[in-house]
Amino acid sequence: MKVLVIGNGGREHALVWKLLQSKNVRQVICVPGNGGTAAMADCQNMPMSVDDFEGISRFALVQGINLVVVGPEVPLALGITDRLEQQKIKVFGPTQVGAQIEASKTWAKTLMKEANVPTANWASFTKEQRDEARAYLTMTGVPVVIKADGLAAGKGVTIADTLEQAQTAVDAAFKGQFGKAGHSVVIEEYLTGxxxxxxxxxxxxxxxxxxxxxxxxxxxxxxxxxxxxxxxxxxxxxxxxxxxxxxxxxxxxxxxxxxxxxxxxxxxxxxxxxxxxxxxxxxxxxxxxxxxxxxxxxxxxxxxxxxxxxxxxxxxxxxxxxLPPIKWKSGSAVCVVMASGGYPGAYEKGKEISGIAEAEDDEDVTVFHAGTSLKRQQLVTSGGRVLGVTAIGETFDGAISKAYSAIERIEFENSYYRRDIGYRIRQ
CATH class of the missing domain: 3.30.470.20 (ATP-grasp fold, B domain)
Incomplete structure (x- = not known):
């Protein structure tokens, strides 16, 4: 079968990598892909925008794609599954109305209430209800969590320890810090654990x-x-x-x-x-x-x-x-992200990357590309999170040791990674 994977991050590289291990899959095409998927045998990158639903649909039909796997949340929230299913193309990923479970926190919270699913106490406010939101913050106290209602690329959550911080977060969201995603906010009980x-x-x-x-x-x-x-x-x-x-x-x-x-x-x-x-x-x-x-x-x-x-x-x-029960390997897996210096703020792109082949000399290590691209056959950085260095081992300590040993072989200018991944288990 031929599979089309939508997206260009580490998640998508991992999906392509795992799909190509199946005897049923003869080719994977990644839209738009990254430097890692570009170098894989039996994988082809297609330079197309993930929101070009018409182009993706035509391409899938012409290429005889058997399955489309959608990686990121944005095309799902915009209705890519609905568009492809109209063309009788098989898609793994919910329709636009189902994707609201991530695209709108208010919608998701309401669903959880209906289903009696345990979650934090909460209230939702629109930008026109700024005064009510401020009054609610005063009533509930701190610490408290303020969330932009819509998709904000993982940056729409503030944990406020003071009332001033909480009110500032609400005001910033309503003033456009997160664009349309912050036109309404969810104020939520802070949960410990x-x-x-x-x-x-x-x-x-x-x-x-x-x-x-x-x-x-x-x-x-x-x-x-x-x-x-x-x-x-x-x-x-x-x-x-x-x-x-x-x-x-x-x-x-x-x-x-x-x-x-x-x-x-x-x-x-x-x-x-x-x-x-x-x-x-x-x-x-x-x-x-x-x-x-x-x-x-x-x-x-x-x-x-x-x-x-x-x-x-x-x-x-x-x-x-x-299906029979899912089969898993024994042991543990650890992934450590190598990022561009400055991330999650401003960072430079285009830094040459070396040492990945040496890092993967260990058969238990796989380096997944997130923010990489090929320029004149040279692998360079193109994003904030650049690589995900993953190792598996029979024990957690063994996996983490392999991951950090592999990282030592990889180089690009101004790289940054946390040296304490897994610290909770080691405490």
Missing amino acids: QEVSVLALTDGTTTIPLLSAQDHKPIGEGDTGPNTGGMGVYAPTPLVSPELMTRIQKDILEPTVAALQERGIDYRGVLYAGLTISDDGNPKVLEFNCRFGDPETQAILPLLETPLDELLMACVQKRLDA
Whole structure:
């Protein structure tokens, strides 16, 4: 089969990499792809915008694409699945109405309330309700979380420790800091505990969770500084026991899919729950996402033994319940992100990258490209998060040691990475 993957980040490189390991997949085309996908055998980059739905649709039909896998949330929120399905093209990823579970936090919170899914207490306000939002902040007190309602590229969340910080965050959102995404905000109770990611596959009826993972969002070691798209991740996390995963499935994932069904939404794709696990072991939803996580995917897929294409196609064809249990490798996977200096603020592009081949001399190491491109056959940086260096090992310590040893072989000017990925497990 021929598969088309939409996106250009580390998540998409990992999807291509795993798809090409299947005997069923003979070619993958990536739109637009990156320097890593460009160098892969049996993969072709297609320089096309991810929101050029008409062009993507025509290309898929002409090329005889058997399955389209959508990586990022923005094209899903804009309705790429709806457009492709109109042309009878098979797509892994929810329709536009289903993607609201990530595209609108107010919509998602309302759905959770209907489904009786545990989440933080919250209230939603539009920019015309600025005074009401300020009054609500005064009533609830701090710490408190302010979230832009729409898609803000992972930068729309503020944890405020003072009332002044909270009011400033609300005002900034209403004044256009996040564009249309901040025209309305969700003010949310601050939850204590550790954050975990649980990505589940669903065909709209059956829901199967993948391995749990723990991301490291802040740029600084010890989880300090501003949030990023993710600076590293490990899977599975020992914080989520088999018993807790069963509880998450029964109390969170399945009721959410059932609530979507009740609204007449045929949700097929990834249902990604960002959770807080309290000190007494109770899970609550921080947010839902409508796609594979990044960088979670770079740690989960290396441990997957079941062919990925079989799982994705089963979701699309609504026969997930007929598949045998997913097979996983034993051990752990750790992904450490190498970023451009200055990220998540301003950073320079076009820095030459070397040492990736040497890093991958260890068969347990795979380097996933996120912000890279090829210029005159030279690999250079083109984004804030540049590489995701992933290693697997029988033990967590073994995997993390391999990942950092591999990083030492990779060079590009002004590179930055956290040296404490996985510190929670090592405490």
